[in-house]
Amino acid sequence: MAVKKRRKRRRKTSSKFSIQAFFVENGQLRRRNTMLFVIGVVLLCAVAVHWQNQRLPTTNNTATAASSVYQQRVAWLNSLAPYAQQLQRQYGVLASITLAQAAHESDWNGSQLSQKYHNFYGIKAAAGQKSILLPTKEVIKGRWVTIDAPFKVYDNVQGSMLDHALLLVRGTSENHQRYQQVIHAKNYVVASNALYQAGYATDPGYAQKLIKIIELYHLNRFDR
Known part of the structure; x- marks a missing residue:
């Protein structure tokens, strides 16, 4: 009697991005990915602050100039x-x-x-x-x-x-x-x-x- 071979079931790998997997691997913190993430956040905040600082003086100057002309x-x-x-x-x-x-x-x-x-x-x-x-x-x-x-x-x-x-x-x-x-x-x-x-x-x-x-x-x- 022929013995049926059991087929090994392959685990399906998820193609979806996992935030946990990005930071943790085998119970260990993935330091490189974590550092990249922190650096990215810091750079994004710096760009946002710089853009805001550039925008506010222009708006204020325009309003001030308009008010000055009106008063004159x-x-x-x-x-x-x-x-x-x-x-x-x-x-x-x-x-x-x-x-x-x-x-x-x-x-x-x-x-x-x-x-x-x-x-x-x-x-x-x-x-x-x-x-x-x-x-x-x-x-x-x-x-x-x-x-x-x-x-x-x-x-x-x-x-x-x-x-x-x-x-x-x-x-x-x-x-x-x-x-x-x-x-x-x-x-x-x-x-x-x-x-x-x-x-x-x-x-x-x-x-x-x-x-x-x-x-x-x-x-x-x-x-x-």
């Missing part, structure tokens, strides 16, 4: 506010409109026209008036184009602000009533839209830009 603009607007309020009492132009237009038209007193020639409102010069020829962007037939135009030259910012108020009160030589809706506006929203509708600027977003400046810097607090 507030200080500049506050310096113009008393005269803007005086013009409102004399001519009826809302102080918030006077200030917002000065900020927008002069790029916060960063334009060549305002810095060198004290023209804070982009007012064009008539024949015989002291002027400077400078390039400017305007919307013509739905497209932005750059043209050269003569702009009035003033001795100081107050002269520019006064001329701006007089322009809105007296209108233009073609239409003396051109800005009357601006003068009689009860609030800055109505006045801003009236400026664009009267053709003060060709930019379709002009009114909204003024409104944004007024609301961001709370300029309507000067409308007494």
